[in-house]
Amino acid sequence: MAxxxxxxxxRIGKDYGAFTAxxxxxxxxxxxxxxxxxxxxxxxxxxxxxxxxxxxAPSRGRITMDGRDLTTVPAAKRGxxxxxxSYALFPHMTAAENVAFGLEMRRVSKAERIKRVAExxxxxxxxxxxxxxxxxxxxxxxxxxALARALVIEPRLLLLDEPLSNLDAKLREEMQVELxxxxxRIGVTTILVTHxxxxxxALCDRVAIMQGGRIVQIDAPxxxxxxxxxxxxxxxxxxxxxxxxCAGGGQAEAGGHRFALPPDLADRQGDILxxxxxxxxxxxxxxxxxxxxxxxxxxxxxxxxxYAVETALGSFAVMLQNTGSVPHDEGAPVTLDWDAxxxxxxxxx
Amino acid sequence: xxxxGPLALAFHALFLTFILAPLLVVxxxxxxxxxxxxxPLNGLSLRWWRAIGDNPRFLESFWFSxxxxxxxxxxxxLIAVPAALAIARWRFPGRGALVAILASPLMxxxxxxxxxxLRFFSGFGLSGSFxxxxxxxxxxxxxxxxxxxxxxxxxxxxxxxxxxxxxxASRLTVFRRxxxxxxxxxxxxxxxxxxxxxxxxxxxxxxxxxxxxxxLPVQLFNYIDQMTDPLVASVSxxxxxxxxxVLLVLDRFYPIDRLLTGERRA
Numbered sequence: 001m002a003x004x005x006x007x008x009x010x011r012i013g014k015d016y017g018a019f020t021a022x023x024x025x026x027x028x029x030x031x032x033x034x035x036x037x038x039x040x041x042x043x044x045x046x047x048x049x050x051x052x053x054x055x056x057a058p059s060r061g062r063i064t065m066d067g068r069d070l071t072t073v074p075a076a077k078r079g080x081x082x083x084x085x086s087y088a089l090f091p092h093m094t095a096a097e098n099v100a101f102g103l104e105m106r107r108v109s110k111a112e113r114i115k116r117v118a119e120x121x122x123x124x125x126x127x128x129x130x131x132x133x134x135x136x137x138x139x140x141x142x143x144x145x146a147l148a149r150a151l152v153i154e155p156r157l158l159l160l161d162e163p164l165s166n167l168d169a170k171l172r173e174e175m176q177v178e179l180x181x182x183x184x185r186i187g188v189t190t191i192l193v194t195h196x197x198x199x200x201x202a203l204c205d206r207v208a209i210m211q212g213g214r215i216v217q218i219d220a221p222x223x224x225x226x227x228x229x230x231x232x233x234x235x236x237x238x239x240x241x242x243x244x245x246c247a248g249g250g251q252a253e254a255g256g257h258r259f260a261l262p263p264d265l266a267d268r269q270g271d272i273l274x275x276x277x278x279x280x281x282x283x284x285x286x287x288x289x290x291x292x293x294x295x296x297x298x299x300x301x302x303x304x305x306x307y308a309v310e311t312a313l314g315s316f317a318v319m320l321q322n323t324g325s326v327p328h329d330e331g332a333p334v335t336l337d338w339d340a341x342x343x344x345x346x347x348x349x
Numbered sequence: 350x351x352x353x354g355p356l357a358l359a360f361h362a363l364f365l366t367f368i369l370a371p372l373l374v375v376x377x378x379x380x381x382x383x384x385x386x387x388x389p390l391n392g393l394s395l396r397w398w399r400a401i402g403d404n405p406r407f408l409e410s411f412w413f414s415x416x417x418x419x420x421x422x423x424x425x426x427l428i429a430v431p432a433a434l435a436i437a438r439w440r441f442p443g444r445g446a447l448v449a450i451l452a453s454p455l456m457x458x459x460x461x462x463x464x465x466x467l468r469f470f471s472g473f474g475l476s477g478s479f480x481x482x483x484x485x486x487x488x489x490x491x492x493x494x495x496x497x498x499x500x501x502x503x504x505x506x507x508x509x510x511x512x513x514x515x516x517x518a519s520r521l522t523v524f525r526r527x528x529x530x531x532x533x534x535x536x537x538x539x540x541x542x543x544x545x546x547x548x549x550x551x552x553x554x555x556x557x558x559x560x561x562x563x564x565l566p567v568q569l570f571n572y573i574d575q576m577t578d579p580l581v582a583s584v585s586x587x588x589x590x591x592x593x594x595v596l597l598v599l600d601r602f603y604p605i606d607r608l609l610t611g612e613r614r615a
Contacts, residue, residue: 075514079517088508088511105517146512153516
């Protein structure tokens, strides 16, 4: 019977002298899950990854994989596949030799090795470049070799450290789709470290948002996006608008506009800080019910219009789907409107 | 590559002239037929080139210097590679002291070093022996070795070694299969520089040499001290031409400018 939790970090901490890189981090990963460690640089996500890989020893706490304590297991014996942002391919070996390295270390017979290397390169669509050296390949191709090299050993856990950050936008998007598909097909438990929230949201089953050496929120990406735990998460996962209001009797008032509060906030009284996502706002023509303002700027993004609307409460970002209707002009007086269930109250940190 | 301006061209021309002119003079003088150092030449002669063969002590000293240089450079590599790895990869107590000790021979005048080693080695009976000279040369050349191996290491992403480790390689295997092949150009460059420095070393060797352990520079120096005939010119010219030939052959297999900067093949 498979354990419900494949990998568990139990109150892990890491100090470097007087500096505490990781205060306390605990989480569990289910078998086959794709988890994202997300946060700005210096939040401790890479240190956490290094401890799972076995290159840093935790100062406190315990890491277990498959019920086994990893504390005394050296990196070479953990059976973890690693992919770095810098690819970290062996520059003096061809693509095939790079992929074969892990199999050689496992004393896999030569015939078997050749077969599995070919399969792994096929998996990442690079069979035709087996004899190229890393310097003869593009960044995207090198990243695929790195992925094949990590997967060929049939790792129990795959760790990806900012794997797509060095690729250009279009290639990154392609690789995201491919990575997601590959991970599903192989079913390998995967942890992705990234500072790119859109990448984490696109790829992961769950994201753990880290700040200052601890996890602020761990949740499915859409849940963390819709119900952020605090100010930091709300800002880090996409954009949000702040709406300071005065609540009373299930309603609230801001900038002369009265509006309904969602049921969970209906009993609030007094000052309250609300947030709302740009795509949850609607723009109405002047005179309609809503918060009055003026179009400050508009950007056409193809599928979307991104407006900035100046109001008495500050500037609001509004994202409207391009439905083919005539856009609002810059400088035009407009009103902002929304549904009560789109409002969130911000926890003050 | 950017083109040189007129000022840079003039500078390079002067630089090359001052470097090459003395060598050309020495080579020219070696073909004199006279019994003294003469330029311009009155006709070409191989008299002093043949004289090299009649003076076996120069040949003996040449082979001695060759053995000395190869031994010292190799020993120095065996010290510098682990030292450079430790310095580059780990923060340990005494790291600063290790760097300072290994680099200190660069800052101590060779005369001082020579006197000190003579006094020190006498106590062990090492003075005037091959072993004594090897030890002294290792001390003198290791800073160079360390610099070039260190330069090779600094260009090596530690994540490459970590990748190898995560694939199941032991520390020793990582070193043998990944680290060493990647720093090999730096080690080779360091070895050549160390060898050349040893082969050329005079000041320290003067204090430690003996008739049975007499490196070529000391032999030449002592010879000039007693007489000034064109034999020193022909011996020097032979060394210059020999070195140039070795470098030319080496450059065909391994571009020297890259070796000396510790760069990997691009």
